[in-house]
Amino acid sequence: MTGSPFLTLPGAVPAEAPDEGVAAHYGNPLVEQRRLEQGRAIVDLSHRGVVTVSGPDRLSWLNSMASRALDRLAPGESVEALFLDASGHVEHAVHALDDGxxxxxxxxxxxxxRALAGWLDRMRFMLRVEVADASDAHAVVAAVPRGDDLPFELPEGALAWDDPWRRVIADGYAYAPESGHAGATWRLVEAIVPRPALAGLAAQVRAGTLQAAGVLALEALRIAAWRPRFATEVDERTLPHELDWLRSAVDLNKGCYRGQETVAKVVNLGRPPRRLVMLHLDGSDTILPVPGDVVIGVKQRPEPAPGEDPERRAVGAITSAAMHHELGPIALAVVKRAVPAELELIVESHGTDVAASQVEIVPAGAGPAVEVPRLPRLGIRH
Known part of the structure; x- marks a missing residue:
């Protein structure tokens, strides 16, 4: 991929991992958040990768491996799907769209x-499919539309993917209650455009006919909407249940795919071993945690001895953090399942304790969707 023309715009500050290659902001991330939220700004996501699958067997083939039913994917329909390993852990997450x-x-x-294209290519066998890494020829830009209107005109040959996060998909499952869900008003459209079109879109920003927002603005809105992201919330142990990802990316009535047994078992009989939470952070020290910072649970003993400090125990880690234009400093974290919602939390960041209040996304009491009947104990008479 060549360098993005958006990085040549006035005030552009390059982003750090995992968003190298695009602008973090153009001078004022909080103002850019408001512009983005109001549907007035474009976000350069040209560092994203694009993989294409062609051939008459493509949909049935992808359907056999993905967590979503793709065999009847209609042209223009937007879906999110996961590819899992045999134990149900997330290996790839894709935003999928078919053009016919x-x-x-x-x-x-x-x-x-490259990793996804290589893995898919090894799975082709004798089927009539062709896999290609199209990242050099195509790029991604995004916007938060108001109604059906994007702040820019889609270039010729572009495709628009509409994020399904704002509602539970048919045959999906939500651990977080729908009432008051922060994602209910979330709307994001990712446009796949020919890579040469980036220069024209950047020229519109330079001319003042279009406004740009950096990835920091998008991240803040994403975190506030409780929206998981593969590059930040996923590690080698992640099950989709832990991030409430069955909401948008898993079809529980779909046929066999790798990892399906674990998905069904945890939903029907078990509990997610970890869970996603949002944290409201104390901003008095102007410290914003970074991914990997440890989340500590603080527990006061019922009858502490004089001078005894509260018990401190690591219960999780920060995955994403941002400064939101209305909520202030916020973060997503993955914590142990058993962490009570009312437990006092702090984040150890930059050598300082940052107080944090927890908002449950996957509730601590999230249990099996199917109640298993208890068998009577042998030898008991009534």
Missing amino acids: ERTWLVVEGGDAA
Whole structure:
């Protein structure tokens, strides 16, 4: 991938991992958040990877491996799907769209595109499919539309993927209650455009006919909407249940795919071993945690000895953090399942304790969707 023309715009500050290659902001991330939220700004996501699958068997083939039913994917329909390992852990997450001839899969970056394309290519066997890494020819830009209107005109040959996060998909499952869900008003459209079109979109920003927002603005809105992201919330142990990802990316009535047994078992009989929470952070020290910072649970003993300090125990880690234009400093974290909602939390960041209040996304009491009947104990008489 070549350098993005958006990085040549006035005030552009390059982003750090995992968003290298695009602008973090253009001078004022909080103002850019408001513009983005109001549907007036474009976000350069040209560091994202794009994989295409063509051939008459493409949809049935992808359907056999993905967590979503893709065999009847209609042209222009937007879906999110996961590819899991045999134990149900998340290996790839894709934003999928079909144009009637090709299925387009947007992933986190160039490395992810090469990894996914290589894995898919090894799974082709004798089927009539062709897999290609299209990241050099196509790029991704995004916006938060108001109604059906984007703040820019889609270039010729572009495709638009509409994020399904704002509602529970048919045959999906939600651990978080629908009432008051922060994602209910979330709307994001990712446009797959020919890479040469980036220069024209950047020229519109330079001319003042279009406004730009950096990825920091998008991240703040995403975190506030409780929206998981593969590059930040996923590690080698992640089950989709832990991030409430069955809401948008898993079809529980779909046929066999790798990892399905674990997905069904945890939903029907078990509990997610970890869970996603949002944290409201104390901003008095102007410290914003970074991914990997440890989340500590603080527990006061019922009858502490004089001078005894409260018990401190690591219960999780920060995955994403941002400064929101209304909520202030916020973060997503993955914590142990048993952490009570009312437990006092702090984040150890930059050598300082940052107080945090927890908002449950996957509730601590999230249990099996199917109640298993208890068998009577032998030898008991009534």
